[in-house]
Amino acid sequence: MSITVQKLSKEYQTQKAVDAIDFSIQPGEIVGFLGPNGAGKSTTMKMLTGFIPPSSGMATVCNFDIQKDTEQVKKNIGYLPEHNPLYVDMYVKEYLAFVAGVYQVKEVAKRVQEMIALTGLDKEQGKLIRQLSKGYRQRVGLAAAMIHDPKVLILDEPTTGLDPNQIVEIRNVIKQIGKDKTVLLSSHIMQEVQAICSRVIIIHQGKLVLDSPIEDLKKRAGDGFVYLIELETEIANEAWKEIGGVKKVEQQGALQWRISADKDIRNVILQKTVQMNWGLKGLQEEKQSLEAIFQQLTQAKN
Numbered sequence: 054m055s056i057t058v059q060k061l062s063k064e065y066q067t068q069k070a071v072d073a074i075d076f077s078i079q080p081g082e083i084v085g086f087l088g089p090n091g092a093g094k095s096t097t098m099k100m101l102t103g104f105i106p107p108s109s110g111m112a113t114v115c116n117f118d119i120q121k122d123t124e125q126v127k128k129n130i131g132y133l134p135e136h137n138p139l140y141v142d143m144y145v146k147e148y149l150a151f152v153a154g155v156y157q158v159k160e161v162a163k164r165v166q167e168m169i170a171l172t173g174l175d176k177e178q179g180k181l182i183r184q185l186s187k188g189y190r191q192r193v194g195l196a197a198a199m200i201h202d203p204k205v206l207i208l209d210e211p212t213t214g215l216d217p218n219q220i221v222e223i224r225n226v227i228k229q230i231g232k233d234k235t236v237l238l239s240s241h242i243m244q245e246v247q248a249i250c251s252r253v254i255i256i257h258q259g260k261l262v263l264d265s266p267i268e269d270l271k272k273r274a275g276d277g278f279v280y281l282i283e284l285e286t287e288i289a290n291e292a293w294k295e296i297g298g299v300k301k302v303e304q305q306g307a308l309q310w311r312i313s314a315d316k317d318i319r320n321v322i323l324q325k326t327v328q329m330n331w332g333l334k335g336l337q338e339e340k341q342s343l344e345a346i347f348q349q350l351t352q353a354k355n
């Protein structure tokens with residue numbers, strides 16, 4: 054296991070910021086960590102990265118205990134903290150070389166160049182960090198987090214404050230690096246988690262309320278696979294039921310239907326509409342909205 058968390062808790066004065074959470078993450082997984090403001094995401098991440106000690110419970114990163122083997126944990130983890138603290142009076146290259154030095158990286162110049170290329174910092178590499186836009190600072194943070202080639206990446210809201218183009222680019226970078234690393238990333242953007250994560254963990258008021266593969270979220274709705282279909286021809290609702298696997302048919306407009314099925318029947322729908330000459334104009338899978346699940350699970354039950 055890359056990360057294991059057992060009954061991990063953190064108390065601040067009287068408040069339980071993290072309340073006995075359990076989960077484990079396997080090598081190669083990209084896991085989205087969700088929860089409303091104040092849920093305890095950053096606190097959990099700070100404990101995993103050895104920045105603050107837990108009040109109780111335990112966790113391991115690459116089989117190293119976060120309390121006993123903090124040095125090993127830090128070597129194996131790349132951490133992009135929430136507010137991405139950087140030395141703003143350093144040049145990009147200088148800063149990355151400095152971080153590489155801290156981690157005793159070999160062939161520093163080569164590694165810095167690799168990270169600059171990976172995070173798309175080529176044009177900005179000669180600038181002072183204070184001269185960079187927020188998105189580029191975020192890239193520097195990511196480059197720094199990865200410079201020692203850690204096995205596990207902990208990214209606290211890596212795309213916050215970025216413009217839509219940069220969001221897409223940073224997501225692609227994370228997806229790319231996620232191919233051979235384990236990634237735990239927090240986010241408030243459901244679409245982002247659906248786009249890049251294979252699994253989602255939701256916490257609310259310090260407690261874990263959901264741990265599920267993204268794929269399985271569809272099943273939670275009870276509707277199975279849902280398709281929104283638009284045709285050029287008006288047909289009777291019953292005609293859809295001739296397709297094997299169709300459970301429910303709802304007409305949504307003159308030429309629009311919402312079809313639920315037990316399994317993936319996109320191919321069959323395609324075949325049927327062509328065969329019957331119904332003129333398929335649109336076939337879209339309706340994703341069970343993670344947003345709806347999130348709201349259900351985290352609407353405060355104080």
Ligand SMILES: Nc1ncnc2c1ncn2[C@@H]1O[C@H](COP(=O)(O)OP(=O)(O)OP(=O)(O)O)[C@@H](O)[C@H]1O
Binds near residue numbers: 066090093135
């Ligand atoms: N150093 C601290 N002292 C006291 N309370 C703290 C401290 N750090 C965090 N907390 C509290 O712990 C709770 C969890 O905070 P945390 O920063 O982990 O939430 P979060 O899930 O990361 O939220 P956000 O989405 O806003 O970043 C909050 O109520 C916060 O006020």
Ligand SMILES: [Mg+2]
Binds near residue numbers: 094095096135209
């Ligand atoms: Mg936070």
